[in-house]
Amino acid sequence: MNLKTLAENLGLSQTTVSRALNGYPEVSEATRQRVQDAAVRFNYRPNSRAKGLATGRSMVVAQIVPGSSEHEMVNPIFGDFVGGATEALARFGYDMMITRVLEDDQDKIYRELHARGAVDGVILQGPSVEDARIPLLNDIGMPYIVHGRSTGMTAPYSWVDVNNRRSFRRATQFLTDLGHRRIGLINGLEYMDFAHRRRQGYCEALEAVGVAEDPALLCSADMTEGYGYRETRRMLALDNPPTAILSASMLSAIGIRRAIQDCGLVMGRDVSVITHDDDLSYLRNGEDIPIFTATRSSVRAAGAILAEQLISLIAEPDHAPIQHMLEAELVVGASTGPAPRRT
Amino acid sequence: MNLKTLAENLGLSQTTVSRALNGYPEVSEATRQRVQDAAVRFNYRPNSRAKGLATGRSMVVAQIVPGSSEHEMVNPIFGDFVGGATEALARFGYDMMITRVLEDDQDKIYRELHARGAVDGVILQGPSVEDARIPLLNDIGMPYIVHGRSTGMTAPYSWVDVNNRRSFRRATQFLTDLGHRRIGLINGLEYMDFAHRRRQGYCEALEAVGVAEDPALLCSADMTEGYGYRETRRMLALDNPPTAILSASMLSAIGIRRAIQDCGLVMGRDVSVITHDDDLSYLRNGEDIPIFTATRSSVRAAGAILAEQLISLIAEPDHAPIQHMLEAELVVGASTGPAPRRT
DNA sequence: TCGTCTCTCCAAAGCGGTTTGGAAAATTGG
DNA sequence: CCAATTTTCCAAACCGCTTTGGAGAGACGA
Structure with missing residues (x-):
């Protein structure tokens, strides 16, 4: 079921149906109801790619997983981070795409991701000291946010990090x-x-x-x-x-x-x-x-915060860089005690 | 840089440029070279959404992460599995999308994912005994493969599992x-x-x-x-x-x-x-x-195998269900020994 | 020299949406 | 009752690519 046939079924133009579904004011409430009911009845969903083409947004955020070789260690936080992030993204209608990339062609992949228009923004994971990806992304001009910071960066960039x-x-x-x-x-x-x-x-x-x-x-x-x-x-x-x-x-x-x-x-x-x-x-x-x-x-909460901030960066491209500091709490458990007296 | 302006720059039609880049034989070698050089020079990448619209494929595979509540446990294998899968997917030009879905609207999300044409196939993680998602996906008619099996399923389905x-x-x-x-x-x-x-x-x-x-x-x-x-x-x-x-x-x-x-x-x-x-x-x-x-x-190797099998299911929609059994090896470490004599 | 094939290349029609610029219909005001 | 608005809807252009159905130019054999 696509827009065209839905419109035909309703005896309306595609324009009107599209507007009715997207909440534009130029359509009467009665018509909107009728359209929405039909959409539900026919289980109509706008095609993501077509919608993306027309709007210029993909509603997808990428997370790049670096990996230099077969035996690279996966970060144990990955699952929880993604869990937190996807949950937040889903609330705003975004999906998350995971792309694996070899160290050597980082440059190429980021540029390509942007040129292809495959994603609207990127989450940068695991920044190193003076991470080269930050100037690269600044250069490319794609919205991004860093999970962590990068000591030695002079250019401003958006990040969420624990202190x-x-x-x-x-x-x-x-x-x-x-x-x-x-x-x-x-x-x-x-x-x-x-x-x-x-x-x-x-x-x-x-x-x-x-x-x-x-x-x-x-x-x-x-x-x-x-x-x-x-x-x-x-x-x-x-x-x-x-x-x-x-x-x-x-x-x-x-x-x-x-x-x-x-x-x-x-x-x-x-x-x-x-x-x-x-x-x-x-x-x-x-x-x-x-x-x-x-x-x-x-880290799950961090994922959610990063996702939300990235979305606001995407929505407002010349938003000032976001810098969000999280404080870790110090919880006292059974593993600490006074220093043993020197014997 | 899009196809149109690239074609204009070359003084060729979009058709010819597209064919040259996609390896069709209807274009002379000389022209193909010229086109490819220009594509590199201008850093041209075909827009994913446009390409997807035209071809009807999204070149994306989804993995659905179930989660009934905020405190649902993330499966620790997630990271390694995704690592293995994305690596294999990348080799075939596919990306992986992670969608988080609440237990209650599994149905809705799967149907929507398909109706929206957002993905070409799905990896099903963590099947339960008599998992309801399997008949659901059969009904929807979207290519999928299960990581694991589901005891009590009568309908055939594709899976990769450890014995x-x-x-x-x-x-x-x-x-x-x-x-x-x-x-x-x-x-x-x-x-x-x-x-x-x-x-x-x-x-x-x-x-x-x-x-x-x-x-x-x-x-x-x-x-x-x-x-x-x-x-x-x-x-x-x-x-x-x-x-x-x-x-x-x-x-x-x-x-x-x-x-x-x-x-x-x-x-x-x-x-x-x-x-x-x-x-x-x-x-x-x-x-x-x-x-x-x-x-x-x-589990990383399993991810890679699942990805490859899913791709072949996507390529050949009426492929017979794939059933791939992996054997675990029994490695002997320091944690076992003869039963202590009853004292 | 001319018809017939290949080789190259192109115009145009989709793919499935959104959005612009009107036009027809309904409502309002004098 | 008629002009001026406002409301409601639509035709058509556009997003960027693929692909169909030719067309023109050489090459070739007769």
């Missing part, structure tokens, strides 16, 4: 307040902006209590369970092991907990742990009381 | 061969088809050694870490606790391990554990040697 520096500063300070001085940081990849900022916050808090950072207590890699385990084992084997560890993700934290137990220690007593918690639906930090003390910020 | 029953039968048998007779099953939600089948396999293997199933050793829920922990604690507190546990996911298995340790027992010695492992990129089962003995089947 990673502050949250890790607070977390570290929480530990120093408890008397900890040897604090490990099991961080994400530090060319990623979020990890870069978390490290800054950590360093600032250490500096505030006059502790110099120790390279042996720092590491940076993909945030897996095994990584958390391995690095914790390494740190606990040091002559001067940490009494507390900061973790960049729940998964690493689970590995950290395992390592602590395997060393015959008790988490929260011998070694305190604070982790960042994205509040993933399939990886909850405990049920009633949190297992880990954590800096918590729902 | 869940066999793999859990083998896993259970592996344990009975080691002398285990008290074996717990910490299963996924059993209205989901995969969980239903795994339970069947488990029961079959127990029956083979004459062991009756014990309701106290069975449970079914969303597969979280906390769930694995809680149920393991419960089972280990029984008068007659299990000596082995089967887990439906890595996440639950991690909780199971934690519970075993918290009870002062050793996994692989006091309690054996086998888990299903979807080989998620962010949740690897150990690095060199597997932590858990596991039935392993890459």
